[in-house]
Amino acid sequence: MNDHGLAPGREIAGRGGGTISRGGGFGWLLAIPPAGLAVAFSAALPTVMGGGAVRLAYDWVPSLGVGLSFLIDGLSLTFALLISGIGVLVALYSSAYLAGHNHYARFSVYLLLFMVAMLGLVLADNVITLFIFWELTTVASYLLIGFDHASAKARRSALQALLLTGAGGLALLAGLILLGAAAGSFDLSTILASGDAVRAHQLYLPILILVLLGAFTKSAQVPFHFWLPNAMAAPTPVSAYLHSATMVKAGIYLLARMHPVLGGTDSWIWTLTIFGAFTAVAASVLALRQTDLKLALAYTTVMALGTLTMFLGAEATVAVAAAITFLIVHSLYKAALFLIIGNIDHATGTRDVARLGGLVRAMPVTALAAAAAALSMAGFPPFLGFIGKELKYEGALAIASEPLFVASAAVVANALMVAVAGIVALRPFYGTPSTTPKPPREVPMRMWISPVLLAGLGLTFGLAPSLIADALVQPAVTAILGRPETVKLALWHGFNLPLLLSVLTFVLGLTAYAVHPWLRRHLIAASGRLPMTADQVWDRLLDGVKSLAAMQTRTLQGGRLHRYLFVVFASFALAVGTALFATGAMRVPAGWPDLLLKHWAVTALIAAGAVMAAVASTRLTAICALGVVGVGVALLFVMFGAPDLAVTQLLVEILVVVLVAMVMLRLPGFEQGSTRRIRKLDALLGIAVGAVVTATLLAVVAAPFDRSITAYFETASVPEAFGRNIVNVILVDFRALDTFGEIAVVVVAALGAYALLAGTRRGKRP
Amino acid sequence: MNSLILNAATRLLVALMLLFSVYMLLRGHNEPGGGFIGGLIAAIGFALYAMAHGTAAARRALRFDPAAISVVGLGIALLAGLSAALAGDALFTGQWWFAGAIDGEKGLPISTVLLFDIGVYLVVVGAALTIALALEDET
Numbered sequence: 001m002n003d004h005g006l007a008p009g010r011e012i013a014g015r016g017g018g019t020i021s022r023g024g025g026f027g028w029l030l031a032i033p034p035a036g037l038a039v040a041f042s043a044a045l046p047t048v049m050g051g052g053a054v055r056l057a058y059d060w061v062p063s064l065g066v067g068l069s070f071l072i073d074g075l076s077l078t079f080a081l082l083i084s085g086i087g088v089l090v091a092l093y094s095s096a097y098l099a100g101h102n103h104y105a106r107f108s109v110y111l112l113l114f115m116v117a118m119l120g121l122v123l124a125d126n127v128i129t130l131f132i133f134w135e136l137t138t139v140a141s142y143l144l145i146g147f148d149h150a151s152a153k154a155r156r157s158a159l160q161a162l163l164l165t166g167a168g169g170l171a172l173l174a175g176l177i178l179l180g181a182a183a184g185s186f187d188l189s190t191i192l193a194s195g196d197a198v199r200a201h202q203l204y205l206p207i208l209i210l211v212l213l214g215a216f217t218k219s220a221q222v223p224f225h226f227w228l229p230n231a232m233a234a235p236t237p238v239s240a241y242l243h244s245a246t247m248v249k250a251g252i253y254l255l256a257r258m259h260p261v262l263g264g265t266d267s268w269i270w271t272l273t274i275f276g277a278f279t280a281v282a283a284s285v286l287a288l289r290q291t292d293l294k295l296a297l298a299y300t301t302v303m304a305l306g307t308l309t310m311f312l313g314a315e316a317t318v319a320v321a322a323a324i325t326f327l328i329v330h331s332l333y334k335a336a337l338f339l340i341i342g343n344i345d346h347a348t349g350t351r352d353v354a355r356l357g358g359l360v361r362a363m364p365v366t367a368l369a370a371a372a373a374a375l376s377m378a379g380f381p382p383f384l385g386f387i388g389k390e391l392k393y394e395g396a397l398a399i400a401s402e403p404l405f406v407a408s409a410a411v412v413a414n415a416l417m418v419a420v421a422g423i424v425a426l427r428p429f430y431g432t433p434s435t436t437p438k439p440p441r442e443v444p445m446r447m448w449i450s451p452v453l454l455a456g457l458g459l460t461f462g463l464a465p466s467l468i469a470d471a472l473v474q475p476a477v478t479a480i481l482g483r484p485e486t487v488k489l490a491l492w493h494g495f496n497l498p499l500l501l502s503v504l505t506f507v508l509g510l511t512a513y514a515v516h517p518w519l520r521r522h523l524i525a526a527s528g529r530l531p532m533t534a535d536q537v538w539d540r541l542l543d544g545v546k547s548l549a550a551m552q553t554r555t556l557q558g559g560r561l562h563r564y565l566f567v568v569f570a571s572f573a574l575a576v577g578t579a580l581f582a583t584g585a586m587r588v589p590a591g592w593p594d595l596l597l598k599h600w601a602v603t604a605l606i607a608a609g610a611v612m613a614a615v616a617s618t619r620l621t622a623i624c625a626l627g628v629v630g631v632g633v634a635l636l637f638v639m640f641g642a643p644d645l646a647v648t649q650l651l652v653e654i655l656v657v658v659l660v661a662m663v664m665l666r667l668p669g670f671e672q673g674s675t676r677r678i679r680k681l682d683a684l685l686g687i688a689v690g691a692v693v694t695a696t697l698l699a700v701v702a703a704p705f706d707r708s709i710t711a712y713f714e715t716a717s718v719p720e721a722f723g724r725n726i727v728n729v730i731l732v733d734f735r736a737l738d739t740f741g742e743i744a745v746v747v748v749a750a751l752g753a754y755a756l757l758a759g760t761r762r763g764k765r766p
Numbered sequence: 767m768n769s770l771i772l773n774a775a776t777r778l779l780v781a782l783m784l785l786f787s788v789y790m791l792l793r794g795h796n797e798p799g800g801g802f803i804g805g806l807i808a809a810i811g812f813a814l815y816a817m818a819h820g821t822a823a824a825r826r827a828l829r830f831d832p833a834a835i836s837v838v839g840l841g842i843a844l845l846a847g848l849s850a851a852l853a854g855d856a857l858f859t860g861q862w863w864f865a866g867a868i869d870g871e872k873g874l875p876i877s878t879v880l881l882f883d884i885g886v887y888l889v890v891v892g893a894a895l896t897i898a899l900a901l902e903d904e905t
Contacts, residue, residue: 644798723795725795750832
């Protein structure tokens with residue numbers, strides 16, 4: 001890891017005072033906004049526990065049916081409390097971890113922005129509002145992951161997360177718009193109530209696929225999992241926040257939110273179960289492979305997300321309750337463990353598990369917190385993790401379709417989780433002390449208080465599970481399933497199948513822990529034989545896009561004006577010609593038009609000018625011949641009563657001839673232009689464009705002329721705009737905004753031309 | 767270009783063209799003309815002057831940088847459009863005053879529409895001369 005971004009903080013902490021640290025003194029102020037929000041959200045607890053919901057609405061874009069409305073029900077409140085509560089602890093921790101960092105203020109802004117976006121996402125009561133906050137979390141996470149912007153790895157990871165979740169976000173937007181169309185409203189409350197209509201709708205499958213794409217990319221389901229471990233390039237407090245309670249849980253929130261609308265169908269159940277199970281098992285295997293503690297934890301996050309997805313696929317109350325309980329369990333222990341690893345890293349200077357050991361004597365408080373968090377992660381009683389795991393097994397067995405499949409996936413994933421918990425929380429602290437880059441010592445209080453509190457909550461809720469059962473889990477399950485549910489959590493369920501599976505999990509997990517060095521060696525050897533990792537596939541994909549862009553730029557924008565014009569005119573002739581032909585709008589006039597001699601004379605003049613321009617042997621002749629064409633057209637305008645147009649045409653024609661004459665003096669000889677073959681092609685294209693324009697004009701003239709707009713301007717011009725010249729009145733009054741846009745373009749074009757000319761002049765100087 | 771006839775003629779012609787361009791600009795609301803046409807005439811006048819006497823002389827006669835003229839014109843047009851907000855109307859709604867209007871007498875019409883057209887005039891003069899003079903400088 002490039003330590004550029006984190007080094008100042010560490011050095012100052014290492015020197016132990018004497019330096020003015022920018023984040024150190026008042027950095028803890030960052031914890032106040034989330035604390036205030038957490039308290040405010042708690043105020044909604046009684047309403048939500050009573051089965052109610054709080055709704056706040058503000059009309060935002062009423063014409064589009066987009067409101068800034070917020071809904072606090074069991075589900076959103078659970079998320080909001082996790083986001084703001086863990087936000088407090090992470091903010092508190094960051095103020096010590098990043099103390100003295102040059103960009104601590106910037107970090108604070110990013111973190112708060114991210115938190116606000118995340119809260120908006122889970123509280124939004126309008127799918128468009130939800131989407132906007134969804135994108136805001138993507139942007140904010142980009143800034144946070146790339147916080148250490150001097151490191152190329154951090155920048156790459158940030159961009160990867162942005163592109164992948166951003167692409168998912170686009171799919172989600174399309175899905176939500178279709179959903180809104182199917183349900184007849186963008187209001188989440190309305191959509192949630194019209195689940196049957198949506199499931200029966202012919203657009204159900206596209207909606208499902210698009211929404212799931214959004215959720216799966218955000219929540220790192222295989223095959224979109226690879227951005228999450230890479231996002232570990234972020235500072236550790238960011239990882240703790242993004243990967244425990246927030247960013248990656250956004251997809252889970254979306255799945256839970258959409259459960260009453262999109263859930264219950266075979267496609268929902270099977271997609272979520274299979275993707276979730278595969279992700280959970282694959283990620284826990286990959287987690288075992290890592291020696292970097294932070295990376296190992298990152299993969300267990302992916303495992304947790306897979307498990308949550310798998311259980312949200314189900315309909316059974318106990319399965320959904322398992323998902324919500326595990327969500328809370330995971331947020332608590334995962335945030336704690338990330339912060340603990342931050343402490344280890346901070347104190348010893350390394351995160352490599354092979355170089356760590358026996359830290360318990362130097363860092364007793366951190367070790368204690370680590371033990372508590374890891375026991376919850378591994379699912380030992382009396383921690384909340386145990387209840388979560390029991391509930392998972394009960395839920396898996398209650399799933400009607402494939403209980404065996406889900407249960408075995410859960411057992412394998414959980415067993416490996418036990419092993420990883422051991423690696424993360426046992427290995428660094430016990431065994432023989434090893435030499436680390438820095439001599440280990442306990443971190444300051446502000447850095448151990450957060451993990452201790454988080455781990456302590458895991459124990460408290462384990463001992464008194466009714467605290468969260470009534471306040472959070474039951475209302476959330478009610479919200480997800482869309483019907484009143486009763487959920488009771490207890491440590492002791494009696495001797496039953498889940499308990500047996502728990503015992504099996506411990507046996508498997510402890511075995512895996514005992515042999516994990518051997519397992520890791522084999523996993524690394526096995527993965528070495530894979531043709532390509534997902535990360536490499538991603539790189540190939542990006543390279544492919546880049547070379548495609550380069551190729552089409554070379555082909556379409558080679559820098560030759562001739563080719564540009566050819567492409568433009570050919571596209572014009574093809575598009576308009578096809579449209580004419582396809583719509584059958586082509587009209588052949590019945591006879592010769594009734595024209596006077598002067599009309600014929602001018603027409604002949606124009607035609608002669610055009611032919612002259614085409615066959616001219618010098619540039620000056622060609623320009624003058626084109627001028628003749630322009631003057632002829634101006635004459636036509638005069639004859640048919642459009643003096644304004646005629647004058648403008650004439651003046652523009654003069655100016656163009658003047659300008660082109662100036663340009664001409666600098667151009668190379670005329671004859672070294674195109675070859676004969678290309679000239680023939682140009683002639684063909686010219687004839688084609690001429691024919692298409694003529695056919696279009698004939699079709700336009702053949703249609704009955706609608707005078708309503710003309711009549712309006714004729715009657716309104718004098719009384720409303722006090723002008724008798726309708727053309728000018730339209731330009732400066734009725735359509736003044738259009739004119740303003742046009743003159744803005746004129747200015748920009750002039751400045752562009754000026755810059756180009758100035759550039760070539762500079763280039764010519766010796 | 768060094769031609770005595772052109773040199774002598776442009777002195778008269780350019781003055782006439784500039785006068786005519788302003789005339790076209792002002793009459794535009796009721797008769798053929800307007801800011802666009804007026805601007806083109808003025809631009810051609812200055813281009814002619816530049817051909818006869820060189821770009822340095824033309825720039826001196828113009829007094830301001832043509833690019834600045836076009837940007838200022840754009841600003842004037844925008845200002846004219848925004849001024850509608852003062853009267854509580856939608857953007858770019860024309861505002862009219864009839865100075866000294868008595869019953870039966872229309873008075874002197876003054877409007878933001880004319881201001882807008884002056885902006886168009888300046889944009890066209892400035893933009894056309896930006897390109898034309900830059901091209902002339904080259905040769």
